[in-house]
Amino acid sequence: MRKFDHINATTIEQAASFLSKSNAYAIAGGTDILGTMKDEILSVYPETLVNLNTIPGLSYIKEEGGKLLIGALTVLEDIAVSDIVKTKYPALAQAAFSTASPHLREMGTIGGNICQMNRCLYFRSPDNRFNCLRKGGNMCYAMAGYNKFHSIFGAMDGCVAVNPSDTAPALVALNATIKTSKREIAAEEFWDVAIPGSTVLEADEIVTEIQIPATSGKSAFVKFAIRKSIDFPVVNCAVLIDGSSARICLNAVYNKPYRATGAEEAIAGKAINEENAEAAGTAAVKGALALQSNKWKIQIARTMVKRAILACA
Numbered sequence: 001m002r003k004f005d006h007i008n009a010t011t012i013e014q015a016a017s018f019l020s021k022s023n024a025y026a027i028a029g030g031t032d033i034l035g036t037m038k039d040e041i042l043s044v045y046p047e048t049l050v051n052l053n054t055i056p057g058l059s060y061i062k063e064e065g066g067k068l069l070i071g072a073l074t075v076l077e078d079i080a081v082s083d084i085v086k087t088k089y090p091a092l093a094q095a096a097f098s099t100a101s102p103h104l105r106e107m108g109t110i111g112g113n114i115c116q117m118n119r120c121l122y123f124r125s126p127d128n129r130f131n132c133l134r135k136g137g138n139m140c141y142a143m144a145g146y147n148k149f150h151s152i153f154g155a156m157d158g159c160v161a162v163n164p165s166d167t168a169p170a171l172v173a174l175n176a177t178i179k180t181s182k183r184e185i186a187a188e189e190f191w192d193v194a195i196p197g198s199t200v201l202e203a204d205e206i207v208t209e210i211q212i213p214a215t216s217g218k219s220a221f222v223k224f225a226i227r228k229s230i231d232f233p234v235v236n237c238a239v240l241i242d243g244s245s246a247r248i249c250l251n252a253v254y255n256k257p258y259r260a261t262g263a264e265e266a267i268a269g270k271a272i273n274e275e276n277a278e279a280a281g282t283a284a285v286k287g288a289l290a291l292q293s294n295k296w297k298i299q300i301a302r303t304m305v306k307r308a309i310l311a312c313a
């Protein structure tokens with residue numbers, strides 16, 4: 001690892017001020033950012049890490065004003081085992097529980113989980129061997145190369161990396177709002193379409209809280225990964241069925257969490273049964289566009305939607 005400065009922020013304002021300096025990154029659990037630094041994957045090495053853990057009061061799960069509020073520094077394990085989350089927002093508890101391993105869940109925060117960088121092997125290649133589109137280069141190596149785990153819904157700006165977060169689709173399905181040091185952003189709009197896989201956060205902006213509206217609906221999260229634990233999703237899916245309406249979000253299928261509106265329309269107001277869930281799964285992948293080696297993910301996505309809907313029965 002190269003030399004870098006590490007600054008303990010004690011307030012949100014102080015963190016924002018440190019982050020406004022060039023080439024500074026926030027660090028929460030460090031389970032993603034430190035790996036990128038050890039492998040030296042970025043074209044410009046981070047000069048400064050601004051530690052958010054030293055800001056008091058950013059780790060909590062509470063109900064207030066008709067919402068579930070989760071502090072950005074809350075670790076995934078606390079979310080996975082929270083009785084409130086498990087009972088009222090099971091999709092999020094299941095998503096948190098499905099992430100990585102117990103050790104990583106004890107370190108990794110919800111804020112870091114939704115801000116993590118993509119896992120494309122070209123982007124993650126040690127020593128920045130591939131100056132890909134995402135890094136300012138002029139080529140997406142995965143487009144014509146190894147693309148078994150990449151986007152099945154096309155590319156934005158030519159990059160076919162996918163968003164790897166497990167909690168992100170649950171937050172979109174649950175209609176969450178991401179509160180930052182500057183504003184409130186609907187979860188659905190939190191990931192940038194112009195810079196694939198990135199968030200819309202400005203350099204000096206940090207996530208402070210996740211807000212989820214209370215719901216009496218049923219929600220569920222399912223994940224398909226190659227390994228049963230410590231593995232990123234090949235495809236995951238979160239569903240909220242609330243009365244006659246549904247919110248369905250897939251992830252790891254596109255540059256950002258993919259709201260499957262076709263599936264939502266297909267299941268809205270219908271009985272939750274095998275036949276209707278199957279039809280919704282088929283509607284979810286309408287318009288999918290496989291690359292050379294990832295056609296198999298279309299079937300996985302269809303099945304994930306079906307299973308997540310059936311899990312809400």
Ligand SMILES: Cc1cc2nc3c(=O)[nH]c(=O)nc-3n(C[C@H](O)[C@H](O)[C@H](O)COP(=O)(O)OP(=O)(O)OC[C@H]3O[C@@H](n4cnc5c(N)ncnc54)[C@H](O)[C@@H]3O)c2cc1C
Nearest residue numbers: 026028029030031032033100108109111112113115166207
């Ligand atoms: C072996 C392994 C397996 C993994 N498996 C999974 C998996 O199955 N599913 C999954 O979703 N993830 C997985 N991860 C990724 C990662 O561990 C988790 O996403 C974790 O939640 C990241 O949180 P963190 O607090 O450690 O983030 P950090 O590493 O501290 O930060 C990650 C990024 O988010 C930014 N950031 C952090 N907090 C904030 C904030 N409050 N505001 C603004 N920016 C912020 C940082 O600047 C950095 O760019 C895995 C990682 C490893 C190493």
